[in-house]
Every structure is written in C-alpha cells, then in structure tokens.
Amino acid sequence: MTQPWTSADDVRRELDAVDYLVDDGMATALHLALTLEQPLLLEGEPGVGKTAAAKALARALGADLIRLQCYEGLTASEALYEWNYQRQLLAIRLAESRHETLSDADLFTEEFLQERPILQAIRAKGPVAPVLLIDEIDRADDEFEALLFEFLGEASVTIPEIGTFVAQRRPVVVLTSNRSRELHDALRRRCLYHWIDFPEPTRAADILRRAVPAATEPLIGSATEFVGRVRGLDLDKPPGMAETIDWVSALAALGAAELVPQDVVRSLSALAKTPDDRASIIAAVEGATLGQPGSTG
Amino acid sequence: MSQPLLRGVDRAAFAASLTAKLRAGGVAVGLTATEDLTRALAASLPTSPSRLYWVARVTLVRRQSELAAFDAVFAAVFDDAVIAIGRANRTPQRPPDASPGDALMPVPRANQDEADGAGLPWVTLPSVVALPDDPSATDADQAVPLRVVSELEALSRLPFEQLSEAQTQLLGRWLEQQLAGWPTRRTRRRRPGPGGREVALRPTIARSRRTGWDPVELVRVRPVRKPRRVVVLCDVSQSMQPQVTPYVHLMRALVLGVGGEAFAFATSLTRLTTVLRHRSAVVAVEQATAQVSDRYGGTRIAASVQALLASHHAEAVRGGVVVIGSDGWDSEPPQDLARAMARLRRRAYRVVWINPRAAAPGFEPLVGTMAAALPYCDDLLAADTFDSLAAVVAELGSLSSRA
Numbered sequence: 001m002t003q004p005w006t007s008a009d010d011v012r013r014e015l016d017a018v019d020y021l022v023d024d025g026m027a028t029a030l031h032l033a034l035t036l037e038q039p040l041l042l043e044g045e046p047g048v049g050k051t052a053a054a055k056a057l058a059r060a061l062g063a064d065l066i067r068l069q070c071y072e073g074l075t076a077s078e079a080l081y082e083w084n085y086q087r088q089l090l091a092i093r094l095a096e097s098r099h100e101t102l103s104d105a106d107l108f109t110e111e112f113l114q115e116r117p118i119l120q121a122i123r124a125k126g127p128v129a130p131v132l133l134i135d136e137i138d139r140a141d142d143e144f145e146a147l148l149f150e151f152l153g154e155a156s157v158t159i160p161e162i163g164t165f166v167a168q169r170r171p172v173v174v175l176t177s178n179r180s181r182e183l184h185d186a187l188r189r190r191c192l193y194h195w196i197d198f199p200e201p202t203r204a205a206d207i208l209r210r211a212v213p214a215a216t217e218p219l220i221g222s223a224t225e226f227v228g229r230v231r232g233l234d235l236d237k238p239p240g241m242a243e244t245i246d247w248v249s250a251l252a253a254l255g256a257a258e259l260v261p262q263d264v265v266r267s268l269s270a271l272a273k274t275p276d277d278r279a280s281i282i283a284a285v286e287g288a289t290l291g292q293p294g295s296t297g
Numbered sequence: 298m299s300q301p302l303l304r305g306v307d308r309a310a311f312a313a314s315l316t317a318k319l320r321a322g323g324v325a326v327g328l329t330a331t332e333d334l335t336r337a338l339a340a341s342l343p344t345s346p347s348r349l350y351w352v353a354r355v356t357l358v359r360r361q362s363e364l365a366a367f368d369a370v371f372a373a374v375f376d377d378a379v380i381a382i383g384r385a386n387r388t389p390q391r392p393p394d395a396s397p398g399d400a401l402m403p404v405p406r407a408n409q410d411e412a413d414g415a416g417l418p419w420v421t422l423p424s425v426v427a428l429p430d431d432p433s434a435t436d437a438d439q440a441v442p443l444r445v446v447s448e449l450e451a452l453s454r455l456p457f458e459q460l461s462e463a464q465t466q467l468l469g470r471w472l473e474q475q476l477a478g479w480p481t482r483r484t485r486r487r488r489p490g491p492g493g494r495e496v497a498l499r500p501t502i503a504r505s506r507r508t509g510w511d512p513v514e515l516v517r518v519r520p521v522r523k524p525r526r527v528v529v530l531c532d533v534s535q536s537m538q539p540q541v542t543p544y545v546h547l548m549r550a551l552v553l554g555v556g557g558e559a560f561a562f563a564t565s566l567t568r569l570t571t572v573l574r575h576r577s578a579v580v581a582v583e584q585a586t587a588q589v590s591d592r593y594g595g596t597r598i599a600a601s602v603q604a605l606l607a608s609h610h611a612e613a614v615r616g617g618v619v620v621i622g623s624d625g626w627d628s629e630p631p632q633d634l635a636r637a638m639a640r641l642r643r644r645a646y647r648v649v650w651i652n653p654r655a656a657a658p659g660f661e662p663l664v665g666t667m668a669a670a671l672p673y674c675d676d677l678l679a680a681d682t683f684d685s686l687a688a689v690v691a692e693l694g695s696l697s698s699r700a
Contacts (some may be wrong), residue, residue, distance in 0.1 A: 036336050190329075
C-alpha cells in the first residue's frame with residue numbers, strides 16, 4: 001500500500017485539499033487505481049480535467065509526477081530506455097588506448113542505460129511511488145501501445161541486453177485519451193476505465209470558485225450557466241472546464257463583476273477556439289439577454 | 298458509518314452474474330474486468346448503490362460507447378427489479394447432507410445445446426471447411442478469385458440496379474483488391490531502410506559488434522508512410538436505394554483495406570465501421586443494413602455532416618480524404634449544407650463527392666444542395682456502374698501523386 005487512503009471519500013477529501021474537486025465516479029476510479037494498483041485510463045472531451053487529475057493526484061500523494069507526452073512517431077527509445085552511444089564509444093576508445101578488450105557485457109550495463117519516463121517510473125527510489133502520466137495515448141501510433149503492454153500488465157520493462165526490471169513499488173499510472181482513434185482492446189483490458197463528463201453546474205461553480213478566487217459569485221453563477229448553454233450549440237470545440245476557467249479568469253481580469261454581453265465578446269477568445277465557434281457564440285449572445293434585460297451585444 | 302451493501306454475498310458469484318447480464322445486454326466484459334470487480338469488492342465493499350455503480354462501471358466498462366448499455370443493464374438489475382440481497386439470500390442454502398464448512402457456489406445450468414452433440418461451445422473450434430450440406434455456406438464464400446476479371450468485364454457497364462446479389466459481392470471482392478495503391482502520407486516515425494538520409498545510431502552500433510565496434514556499415518532510416526485516413530459517408534435514402542449495396546461494398550473495402558471510417562446517413566448518421574469489419578461480406582452488409590434504422594427515407598445531408606463533425610470521429614476527417622456518396626437530393630436548405638461542407642473542407646485533405654446521377658448525359662448539378670456543396674468538393678465523380686466505380690477508386694488512388 002503506497003498511501004493511507006482507504007476509501008473513495010478519502011480520495012475526494014485529499015484531492016479537495018489540493019484544490020481538485022472530484023465527483024463520486026472520479027473518486028471511485030482513483031481509489032480503485034490506487035488500491036488495486038492498476039493503471040487508470042481516463043477519457044473525456046478535451047478540457048474536462050484528465051491531465052489535471054494526474055497532477056492533482058501526485059500533489060496530494062506527495063509523489064513525483066513523471067509525464068510522458070505521446071505523439072505520432074513516439075518510439076521505445078523515447079518512452080522506455082535508450083543506450084548512451086556516445087559514452088559507449090568513449091568507453092571503447094578508452095579501452096583500445098589501454099589495449100584492453102571490451103565485450104558486450106561491458107558495454108550494455110546499467111552504467112550506459114539512459115532512463116526514459118517509463119523505466120524511470122519503474123526504478124524510482126523515492127519514499128512514495130511516483131505518478132506516471134501517459135498523456136494523450138491516442139496520439140501515439142497503435143504500434144506504440146504494444147510496447148506498453150508489459151509495463152501496464154506487470155509493471156516491468158524487459159531490456160534484452162540486461163534483463164527485466166520489475167517495479168519494487170508499482171507506480172500510479174494514469175493514461176489519458178481524447179479518442180482521436182480507437183485504442184486497442186488489449187490496452188483497455190489492462191486498465192481501469194473512467195469516462196469524465198462535463199461537470200454538473202453546481203460542481204463547475206465550485207471548481208471556478210477555487211480556480212478563480214478573484215471572480216465574484218454572480219459572475220461565476222452566470223458564467224457557468226452560459227457555458228452550459230454554449231455547449232448545447234453546434235460547435236467545433238465545445239468549451240471544457242479548462243476553457244471555462246480561462247474565460248472566467250479573463251473576465252475577472254477585465255474587472256467584470258457580472259456577465260454582460262460586451263465582456264463576453266471581448267473575452268471570447270478564451271472560450272471559442274475557431275472562427276465558426278466564435279460566430280455561433282456571438283449569435284447566441286445577441287439572441288439572448290443573459291440576465292441583463294435590454295442589453296445586447 | 299454505513300454498512301457495506303453486499304456484506305455476506307459471494308463476491309465472485311456476484312461479479313460473474315453481473316458480467317453475464319452485461320454481456321447479454323451488449324457490453325463486452327472480459328474476464329480480466331470481472332476479476333477486477335471481484336478484487337475491487339474485496340478491497341472495499343461499496344456502502345451505497347451509487348458507489349456500487351461506480352465501482353462496477355470503472356472496473357467492467359472499457360469504452361465510452363458501452364456506457365449507455367451498462368447503465369440500462371445496471372438500472373434493470375438494481376433499480377427496475379427488486380434485487381434479492383435480503384437476509385435469506387445472504388446465507389447460502391445448504392443441501393441437507395452438507396456439512397457447515399462446505400462452501401457452495403452457484404453452478405450455471407447445463408447448456409441445452411450440448412445434448413445434441415454440438416460439443417462445448419467455448420472449446421470447440423469452428424469448422425475449417427464448410428460441410429457440403431452446411432446451409433450457411435454460400436457460393437460466394439467458395440468463389441475462386443480467378444473468375445473475377447472476365448466476369449467484371451461482362452458487368453462493367455451494367456447499372457447497379459441490374460446487378461444480382463452474387464454480382465454485387467463480386468464487386469465487393471474486386472474493390473478490396475483495387476486499393477493497393479491508396480495514397481499515403483509521411484509520418485514522424487522512422488524505420489531502417491535503403492535510401493534514407495539519416496544514420497540510425499542504435500542499429501548502426503548494434504551492427505558494428507561484428508566489426509570490432511567500428512561502424513563500417515551505416516544503417517540509414519527513412520520516414521514511414523501510412524495510408525491517408527479516409528472517411529466515407531453513404532446516402533441510404535429512398536432515391537439512392539439501387540446504389541446502396543454497391544456503395545456499402547465500397548465502404549467495406551475502404552474500412553478493411555485502409556482502415557477507413559464508414560458512416561451511412563439518411564435522416565441521421567450511423568457509424569458502420571465496426572460491423573463492416575466482419576470477415577464475411579454477406580454478414581457485414583446484412584448487419585450494416587440492419588443497423589441503419591432510417592434507411593430508404595428522407596435525406597438530411599447537412600445535419601449528418603454536422604453530426605460527424607460534432608462527434609469524436611471528426612478527428613479522422615482531419616487531414617483525411619472524405620468521400621461522400623449521394624445524389625445530392627436533400628430536404629434541408631442549401632445554405633445549411635454549404636456551411637457544413639465549408640467546415641468539412643477546412644478539416645479534410647480532399648473532399649470527393651460521388652454521385653450516381655453524374656453519369657447521365659448532360660448532367661448538371663442543378664439541384665440546390667448539390668450546387669451548394671460543389672464549391673467545397675475537390676472532385677465530383679460519377680459512380681453508377683462497375684466502370685465508373687473503378688474510375689473512382691483510381692482517382693482516389695492518384696490523390697497523393699497530385700498533392
């Protein structure tokens with residue numbers, strides 16, 4: 001057991017202490033990931049707090065956060081381990097100058113091994129097991145998923161030249177995906193799974209209170225309600241919690257104490273990410289009163 | 298402190314039973330997931346139905362598309378039905394001759410099919426060769442590929458309306474063979490290969506072991522190329538009825554050959570990618586037909602394109618080839634389609650519209666919606682016969698050389 005949390009309520013309380021508010025589902029998912037020592041795959045629309053969950057978990061546990069950002073073309077040498085060729089060549093030249101002979105066993109040792117995030121998580125020696133965030137796994141090639149199977153299933157990495165490294169304490173592994181492609185069943189099978197929905201208005205307001213202390217209560221209330229309506233529009237990119245926080249921060253920075261159409265339009269770049277979305281939201285603003293009778297954008 | 302919900306209940310039996318119900322309800326629950334649920338219940342028993350729901354959902358469900366089915370089954374088990382976790386059910390019922398220490402596990406009733414000699418379903422491999430009297434074996438499954446060329450020549454100018462079922466399946470098999478030259482795109486991944494410009498350190502050093510650690514032979518790497526993504530949308534409205542089956546075969550060929558995403562639309566959008574992957578073309582087309590509940594009705598092209606762009610599959614459109622198979626007859630205002638097509642065009646690499654009516658002599662895109670969509674299409678191609686469909690495939694295959 002790497003942490004003293006014995007229930008989902010504990011998880012919720014500890015994460016609350018680091019300003020990350022979770023609902024029942026998320027608390028249960030994180031609690032099970034910690035208790036069963038299994039990787040957790042988080043999916044959801046962009047901006048619902050998948051990456052933030054891993055960061056908050058690391059903060060709450062007092063653990064190191066090791067992050068592997070996935071991208072197309074990510075290889076084993078960037079994710080698992082790599083040999084330090086320069087040092088190997090230097091060692092060879094040095095041995096030659098001393099008229100010594102080197103064998104494979106001399107060159108492929110831990111001394112010449114460069115740890116990449118996954119091996120780093122396995123060999124971590126700190127007092128608390130690290131949190132390994134494998135971010136946006138759907139961006140990596142599907143072949144890359146196969147590289148992770150051994151690690152996800154057995155918390156180990158096999159290096160042909162040396163042998164198998166098994167984690168003494170299983171790292172807490174959080175994978176995130178935006179579903180830009182389907183992940184393989186074999187990867188899903190090795191993970192617990194949680195789909196994160198957009199937060200309920202009440203919880204969204206709670207999150208905003210924590211994230212943007214400068215925002216007034218009327219501003220938070222109307223902004224939450226407005227974002228809920230915006231998500232119902234036909235948008236390329238419906239605003240997530242991250243965009244909402246950015247937007248309310250922008251409004252607070254502009255000195256807005258309440259939501260008025262002029263401020264919505266001025267700060268819209270934080271909420272709308274394409275010209276089409278911007279036009280749609282402005283049209284919605286012009287068609288609504290936003291609680292300000294008679295005022296339109 | 299509230300009492301655990303399932304105290305005294307056999308956790309493994311509970312997990313297995315819930316798993317069976319979920320499987321019957323369409324949720325693909327693996328054995329590992331069932332084990333996960335059992336371990337989760339052992340680690341901490343839920344204290345409320347809501348907590349039980351989350352524990353079961355996190356451990357048993359592995360994809361978002363299955364959440365609705367999971368919710369339905371869970372509600373049927375725990376909300377709609379009166380769950381039998383009363384005192385009487387907590388205590389295992391012992392037979393009169395059982396000793397107090399006996400642990401009893403529920404055993405599923407024997408499968409009735411076993412009595413007729415069919416064998417155990419989970420250990421019996423399917424027949425490798427269909428038996429002569431096997432009613433499920435069709436001529437199409439046994440067809441010899443060598444027949445394809447001459448038959449195709451005979452059928453090349455026949456409109457789709459006049460094709461028999463066997464001829465349509467022939468078209469499907471032929472289409473799958475035609476996609477060998479599908480356009481590719483360069484990826485960030487690199488792989489050793491001749492002609493590469495960069496030297497790969499790792500394999501070079503590995504190979505230099507044979508030459509006393511002198512890197513005599515340089516291993517070079519070059520970029521890997523991947524098939525360009527393709528998204529194909531097929532109109533299955535009333536006016537497209539004769540073309541639907543050949544187009545579904547085209548979609549299946551694209552799904553199998555180049556990993557495309559396939560959708561059918563009439564008044565709503567239906568994803569067919571999964572069902573079209575079935576190894577039997579006949580079954581795939583049957584399942585696809587069954588899945589599209591609104592086929593042969595009206596058409597809402599703009600709404601369907603918007604639904605695609607709003608779904609998470611929209612990512613497949615980015616940088617991909619989008620093929621729309623439709624006659625362009627739409628019940629929505631043309632400006633709606635123009636707006637949807639403009640968004641689609643901004644994301645896609647190429648937009649190709651295939652229209653069965655474009656082959657008619659003197660065809661002009663005078664239908665309002667077709668005219669509205671055209672400015673956003675890279676190509677408008679006719680597709681009403683084998684010949685024209687072959688031209689479509691050739692055109693799609695040449696996209697990379699023109700880019």
